[in-house]
Amino acid sequence: MKYISPLSSPVFGRPGPRSLSILGSTGSIGTSALRVVSKNRQSLMVTALAGARNMELLARQAEMFRPKYLGVLTAEKAGELRSLLPSGYAPEIVVGQEGYTALATLPEADLILAAQVGAAGLVPALAAARAGKVLCLANKEALVLAGGLFREACQASGAVVLPVDSEHNALFQAFAGHDGRQASRLILTASGGPFRTWPAERIRAVTPAQALKHPNWSMGAKISIDSATMMNKGLEIIEAVHLYGAAPDEVDVVVHPQSIVHSLVEYEDGSQLAHLGMPDMEIPIGYCLGYPDRLHIGLERLDLARVGTLTFEAPDPDRFPCLRLAREALVAGSGHPVVLNAANEVAVQAFLDGRISFPGIAHLIEEMLAAQPLTSTQGLEDILALDAQTRTRSEAAMERGEW
Ligand SMILES: NC(=O)c1ccc[n+]([C@@H]2O[C@H](COP(=O)([O-])OP(=O)(O)OC[C@H]3O[C@@H](n4cnc5c(N)ncnc54)[C@H](OP(=O)(O)O)[C@@H]3O)[C@@H](O)[C@H]2O)c1
Structure with a gap:
């Protein structure tokens, strides 16, 4: 494999806790990241938080972490947020795409966590890469849209992309200490979503409430639906190609309903190195925020004897056509x-x-x-x-x- 990941050991200049700018702090990834910060106050601090519309949650987060900067989607939301903040605390509130971009490039932020959902996250995340930041990237859509631009930006600016997405984080960990050029295949695991065993006729009639109920992971609405259609895995194939320089046919998907094995790197000798862990995003988020050190996460430990059985099966492209569509789009x-x-x-x-x-x-x-x-x-x-x-x-x- 032509392993050309932009990843390298980021250099943190300042001693003391790392300062974080979290874009999308009010989402599922953002709130998990703040839980990780709470458990690691001696090594992490928050400089900026950005939400979009959920001002009550953003105000609560701001009160707890007291960042210097806050970001919101509109001027109206900024007014609402200001009225919710405690007296005596007056952070700078920035607005819209321009504001998010300012928070993604803050000179005083050591790490930028890009956890906004969808294409809306592209411009700020790319700005962080162009500014040479250490970018903890959850927003997979940004890479799907502009993987080539991220690579160019990292090469030009020295920026580092640490993958938060659990599968790509698993691959990153399975690459560590190995020569990536000797990898022959990346194997992404997929839970298969809530309709893995459903016949096509039943899938035809599913409701949003059924599709939002992921069997293993607790996530935002958009990625939950993407998991149910398996588009999420399609987007992740594209993400893996851009992150690790793999060819489309060097990235495979295997369905693994227990979500314990988070992905595997296969090497030329046939060895496959896997990453295993409980299905909780605090683990990959913490790995990125602490990198190269491991932070205190404090979750229940994986007990394989209790899990008992790990199973694997091939995805079904007929019932889940989004996986095929993503591959076709990547190849086109x-x-x-x-x-x-x-x-x-x-x-x-x-x-x-x-x-x-x-x-x-x-x-x-x-x-x-x-x-x-x-x-x-x-x-x-x-x-x-x-x-x-x-x-x-x-x-x-x-x-x-x-x-
Ligand atoms: N959740 C997971 O377990 C997981 C795992 C791997 C990768 N990811 C990726 O991480 C990203 C975030 O996922 P999530 O599940 O955390 O999503 P989510 O729960 O829906 O949260 C999305 C975040 O983006 C903000 N947002 C929404 N629209 C926006 C806009 N137009 N401009 C700027 N910000 C906007 C939201 O703000 P408000 O809520 O304040 O409106 C919220 O903070 C996605 O790209 C997803 O694919 C997620």
């Missing part, structure tokens, strides 16, 4: 991963809003990809323009058809 290249991601984000929201059926998600994405000519997306502006166009086209297609 050009703007196809951008179209895949944008159509998926629109379709997932439409499904959650009761506007389309569960299989409608894959149908809409397939239609958007089929109608997309191969165009090259050179830079960030091209990517953002194609993302916006696809969203408009997806909305129009939903207006026209029965999904």
Whole structure:
């Protein structure tokens, strides 16, 4: 494998606790990260927190961690937040994409945790990479949209990307101490989601509430639906290709319903090195925030004797077509991963809003990809323009058809 990960040992200049800027602190990853900070106050502190719309939670987090900076989506939200903060505490509140970008490039932040959901997280995360930051990246969509730009940015600025996504974090740990060029295959594990054993007819009628109920992981709404369609694993194949320089056919997926083995690196001699642990995002988040040291996480330990059985099976591309669509988009290249991601984000929201059926998600994405000519997306502006166009086209297609 042509292992070309941008990862390298980040150098932390200042002694004392590392300061964190957390984009998406009000989400599932953000709140897990703050739990890790709470348990490691001697080594981690919070300089900036950013949410989007949930001001009550952001105010509670701000009161507890007292960051110097807060970020929100709109000026109206900033006013709401200000009114919720305790008297005598007056952090600087920044607004919108520009504000998030400022928090992603703060000179006083040692680590940037990019945990906003969807394409909205791209611009600030890329700004962090361009500013040479140590970027703990949960926002997989940013890599799907602009993996090439991240690689260029890391090479030019010396930025480091530490993968928070549990599978990519597992791969990172399985690469440690080994020559990545001797890896022959990356094997991503997938839980299979809540409908792993359901026949196609039953999957056709699933409701948002059923799809949101992931068997093993507690996550935000968008990634929970992505796990149910297995688009999440498709996005992760693309993420792995960009992070580790693998070819598309060097990344495989195996379904592992217990979510104990988090992924494997196979080496040329046939050895497969796996990472095992309880399915809790505090573990990979803590690994990134403490890297290269290991932090105190304090979760229940994995007891393999109690787990008893670990099982593995091949994914079913017929019942879960999103996995195939993601692979096809990756191989087609050009703007196809951008179209895949944008159509998926629109379709997932439409499904959650009761506007389309569960299989409608894959149908809409397939239609958007089929109608997309191969165009090259050179830079960030091209990517953002194609993302916006696809969203408009997806909305129009939903207006026209029965999904
Ligand atoms: N959850 C997991 O276990 C997990 C695992 C691996 C990777 N990831 C990835 O991590 C990212 C976050 O996932 P999550 O599950 O934590 O999502 P989530 O719970 O939905 O949280 C999303 C965060 O993004 C903020 N946000 C929403 N819309 C925004 C916008 N337009 N601009 C800026 N910020 C916005 C939200 O703010 P408000 O809530 O204040 O509106 C919230 O802080 C995703 O890319 C996901 O794929 C998640």
